[in-house]
Amino acid sequence: MIRVLIRSSAIDVPAELDLHDAGGHGASASFIGRVRGDDGLAELFLEHHPEMTATGLADLGHAAADRWKLSALTLIHRVGAMVPGETIVLVLASSPHRAEALAACEFLIDRLKTDVMLWKRETFADGRTRWVEPREGDHGRAERWEQPVGGG
Amino acid sequence: MALDIAYFSWVRERMGVGGETVDIPESIGDVAALVAWLATRDDRGALAFAEPHRIRAAIDGVMMGPDAPLSGAREIALFPPVTGG
Numbered sequence: 001m002i003r004v005l006i007r008s009s010a011i012d013v014p015a016e017l018d019l020h021d022a023g024g025h026g027a028s029a030s031f032i033g034r035v036r037g038d039d040g041l042a043e044l045f046l047e048h049h050p051e052m053t054a055t056g057l058a059d060l061g062h063a064a065a066d067r068w069k070l071s072a073l074t075l076i077h078r079v080g081a082m083v084p085g086e087t088i089v090l091v092l093a094s095s096p097h098r099a100e101a102l103a104a105c106e107f108l109i110d111r112l113k114t115d116v117m118l119w120k121r122e123t124f125a126d127g128r129t130r131w132v133e134p135r136e137g138d139h140g141r142a143e144r145w146e147q148p149v150g151g152g
Numbered sequence: 153m154a155l156d157i158a159y160f161s162w163v164r165e166r167m168g169v170g171g172e173t174v175d176i177p178e179s180i181g182d183v184a185a186l187v188a189w190l191a192t193r194d195d196r197g198a199l200a201f202a203e204p205h206r207i208r209a210a211i212d213g214v215m216m217g218p219d220a221p222l223s224g225a226r227e228i229a230l231f232p233p234v235t236g237g
Contacts, residue, residue, distance in 0.1 A: 033237060046236070047161055049229065052213050077236065089237055109237055117210075118236025119161035131162045132235045 002073045004061040006054055008080040011087040020074045025094035028072075029105035032091075037084030040125040046079045046088065049117040053079070056116035064093065064108055068100040075108060077118065107145050114142040153178060155186075155222065159200070160231035163207070166200035176222075183209045184218035187230065206232055 001023065003016075013032060021028065035044045061075050074092035082088065089112060093104035112118075113134075120132035158171040180186050184204065191201035201207060209216050210229040222228065 047164075049158075049160060049210075049231075052210060052229070055213065112237035114234065116234060116236050117160070117231070118234055119232065120235045121161070131232070134233045134235055 002061050002065055003075070004057050004073075005076045006048065006057065007076060007078050011076050011078055011090050013087060013090060016074055016076060016090055017092065020072050020092045020094065023072055023094075025071050025101075026096040027098040027101040028092060028094040029098070029101040030092050031089070031105050031109045032087055033089040033109070035082050035084045035086050035088060041084055041122055042125045043081050043083060043123040044088070045081045045121040045123070046077075047119045047121065048079045052117040053077075057112075060108055060111050060115060063111075064104045067107070068093075068095060068104045069097075070095050070100065070104055073104070077112070077116070079118070110138075110141045110145060113138040153180075153222075155225060156227040157190075158227060158229040160229065163200045163231050167196050181221060181223075182218065183211075183216060183220045183222070183228070186222060186228065187218070190230075201230075208233055 057075055057077060061073055064070065065073055070093055072092070072094040074090065076090045078088050091105050091108045093101045093108065095101040095104070121129060122132060123129045154173055154175050156171060156173050159167045159169065164170055176186065176189065180189050187201050187204050187207050190197040208231055209220065211220060211225045212227055
């Protein structure tokens with residue numbers, strides 16, 4: 001089962017985990033990205049492109065399913081305004097064996113940073129706003145997957 | 153040539169609109185030329201497109217490089233590098 005979603009309201013992690021687990025899997029890897037309240041951050045806003053963001057997430061999900069033997073995949077990305085502590089992204093990847101589940105999970109989170117049309121804007125308690133710049137290293141991590149990596 | 157252009161993130165903020173239909177000169181053949189032309193068109197374009205290396209593009213929903221031709225394009229999206237995840 002591949003479940004790929006964009007949500008503008010809170011991601012219910014326990015409910016998603018239950019849904020993902022319903023089939024019973026040998027090995028499940030998870031990644032939960034949350035809003036950090038660094039430097040007095042009051043709000044994080046995720047801008048997206050309605051069609052291209054959905055297509056980009058679906059393409060990533062299918063790329064992972066093509067590359068590893070997955071029994072289930074959940075990929076949910078939040079958009080819109082959120083506050084520190086809220087979940088931005090949830091990745092659940094399951095397989096009969098741990099190596100494939102872990103690799104697929106890491107692949108998805110690395111590629112999310114570089115391949116999907118999403119932009120973060122931070123608003124701080126004093127009213128300042130700034131658009132987050134890509135981090136050096138994000139592209140390096142994403143490009144590793146161009147080469148065969150163990151577990152593939 | 154009339155072209156629908158969509159802007160995202162700080163490109164959108166600096167342009168002041170999420171998108172517009174722009175009549176571009178026939179001489180503008182590719183993404184890089186369009187970005188350079190937008191930068192000279194008015195003050196908001198100068199602000200948004202002062203650093204072309206920070207601009208990414210998609211034509212009709214597909215990511216494209218600066219040398220991608222505009223011929224046949226219906227919509228072009230211009231935006232900074234993505235920061236999701």
